[in-house]
Amino acid sequence: MNIKRAIKEYTFVAIGTLLVAIGIFYFMAPQNLAAGGVSGFSIVLTSYIPLPISAVTLIINTILLIIGFIFIGKEFGGKTILSVVLLSFYLFLMETFFPISNPVTDEILLNLFCGIIISGGGLTIVFNQNASTGGTDIIAILLNKYLNLNIGTGMLAADAFVVGSALFTFGISKGIIGALGWFLNGLVINYFIDGLTIKKEVVIVSDKATEIKNFIFSEIDRGVTIYKAQGGYTNKPKDIVVTVVGKKEYFSLKKKLKTIDSDVFVLVRSVHEVLGHGFE
Incomplete structure (x- = not known):
């Protein structure tokens, strides 16, 4: 990996992790909304042990x-380690220099939606x-390696445990809202990733x-595939040009x-x- 690309990726990891921390600290944690994950379980545990969420x-x-390193191997690279450390570091900075005593809004569902959207965008x-x-x-x-459990199902089970512990700790009302957040979190991440x-x-x-192909080559800088076809009504030969472009390129x-x-x-x-070439 070249240095410029590495700097870019690590910078995006830092920005994304900051958004996750903001969503957790300012919207989820003040109202004890545990929507799965380690952050959700940390919110639950802070009710039992005298330690800050960071x-x-x-x-x-x-x-x-x-x-993970012991049982799985070196699948967790430097960017994941950086994100783990930065998440706690950002939370520590917020606790120390930018603390809040009350939720950002008085509406628990609004806090949930804001927290999920901000942290979900960061996770994406x-x-x-x-x-x-x-x-x-x-x-x-x-769970996938040792029990042959589908990874999606494994994450579902782990997060279900967190939501269940929140329900036991904070009561049925907040537990149900946390479960809603758990469901919405998956939808938001999928939406952002697709976006x-x-x-096209x-x-x-x-x-x-030929003229269309030349424009795509010179102005959009994308490849094309040309198929030979025949018109069903006219029986005349036709050329079909197929290309894949980004949304902005498509409008041009x-x-x-x-x-x-x-x-x-x-x-x-x-x-x-x-x-493939020109794409990820």
């Missing part, structure tokens, strides 16, 4: 990372750098395929197609993941 989070994540940024903030994903991998990675597959049928292409060929036929599909 210290509890660091202790649990450190234990899980050690277990971290995940997109091939890192994590530690926690239940380590437990899920262990960051989604591309554009299928173009035109008599001016769409605008240009109208000027190149007024009779162009275009089919557009959303693609959730693209692997």
Whole structure:
């Protein structure tokens, strides 16, 4: 990995982790909303032990990372370790210099939604750098390795334990709201991940395929595939140009197609993941 790319990835990990810390500290923790994960379990444990949430989070994540290295191997790289340390460090800074005595808003559901959206956005940024903030994903991998349990199911089980402990500690009302947050967290992360990675597959049928291909090469800098086809009604030979572009690139292409060929036929599909040259 080159230095510029490494700096960029570690910077995004730091920014994403900061958002996670803000969502936890200012919106979730003040109202004892445990929506799964190590942060949720830390909120529960602070009701029983006289330690701040930053210290509890660091202790649990450190234990899980050690277990991960022992039983799984070196699958947890430097970016994950950085995120684990930064999460507790950010929480410590907030506890020390920017503490709050009351929830940000008086509405518990509003705090839940804000906390989930902010921390979910942060987690998405971290995940997109091939890192994590530690926690239940380590437990899920262990369950998968030794019990052949699906990783998604393993995370579900680990988070269900956290939500159950919150229900026991804080009562049915906050336990149910925490469970709602646990459900919403998955939806928010999936939504953000799709929004960051989604591309457009554009299928173009035109008599001016060469001009369209040259525009895509020179102005959008994407590759194309050209298929030979035959019109079903006219029986005339046709060229089909297929390309995959980003959302901004698609709008440039769409605008240009109208000027190149007024009779162009275009089919557009959303693609959730693209692997290969020019993409991740």
